[in-house]
Amino acid sequence: MEPHAMNVLLVYAHPEPRSLNGSLKDFSIRRLEAAGNTVQVSDLYAMQWKAALDADDGAARPSAARFDPALDLRRALESGTLRADIAREQDKLRWADAVILQFPLWWFSLPAILKGWVDRVYTDGFGYGVGEHSDRHWGDRYGEGVLAGKRAMLVVTIGGWAPHYGPRGINGPLDDILFPIQHGILFYPGFEVLPAHAIYRTSRIDDAGFAQACAALGERLDALWTTAPIAFRKQNAGDYLIPELTLRPELAPGRAGFAVHVEPEPRGPGHDPAEQDVASLAP
16 A cells, blocks of 8 residues: 555643653654644643543533433534534544554553543544444444544653563563553554554663654654554454454464454465464464
8 A cells, every 4th residue: 555645643642842752742743744644733731631531521411410421422422512622632533544642651551641531532422332233243343433444553652671561571561561552442443553663761862862763753654554553353353252252262272361362464375364373382
C-alpha cells in the first residue's frame, strides 16, 4: 500500500510543555505536516481535560434517577446532548485516519488524565456496545467497531532501561504491559494497531540522544501508513468460540496468556497457523 496524506490525531498527555515529551510532540507535528498530513492535537493538560466520568457528562435526567454511566451516555450520544468536550473528541476520532497516543509510562499504565479521556470519550454506542449479539457474532469489537479502518500507535516514554522491559526483565515485557491499551483500548473498537514506539531512559537523554530519538521516531511516523499492524486475532473471524469468547482449543494448544491472541506469522504459502502453533511447542 502506497503512503498517502492522512488525517492524524495526536492525543498527548504530559503536564510540562518543555519536557522531552513536549519536544517530541512538537517534532511529530512538524514531521507529519512536512509529509503532507493534516494534524490535530488534543493536548489534554493544556485543555484542562476533565478526567472523571460523572453524571454531568450526559443529558439532564430527573434528580431522583440513578446515574447509569453506560445507559445515560448512550442516550446522550443518540440525542446529541453529550458534553461538548466529549462530542468534540469523538468528532476528531471520526475525522482521523490515524491516532497517536503519546504519554509517559506512569506506574505501568496511562497517566490518569489520558485514562479519563478514554473513559469519557469511549461512550456506549461509540467505543463499545455496537453490533449484533448472536451465536455467531458477539458485537462489533476486537477488530470491528466504530473505529475500524483507522490506524493507531502508541508513543511511550519510559524512565527505565530497555532490558528492564525485555522478555526476562523485572518489569515484565513491554508488549505485555501495553496489551490492555493496545488490545483493549485500541483494537477493541476496531483500530489497526501498529507496534508501539518506546523511548527509554528519558532522564538521561542529552542533545545527541534527543537527535537519535527524533530520527527513530521520524522513521516510525514516515511509515505510519505502511507498517504492518500487530496481528491481533479478530473476535468474530472464527478463532473464538461464541458466546464463551475463548480461543478455539486447536489454536495455540497448551499455551495461554496475552500472546495467544496474536496470530503466528505464517512460514509460507499454504501454511496452516495451527500447525505452526503445534510446531512451536517442540523443543
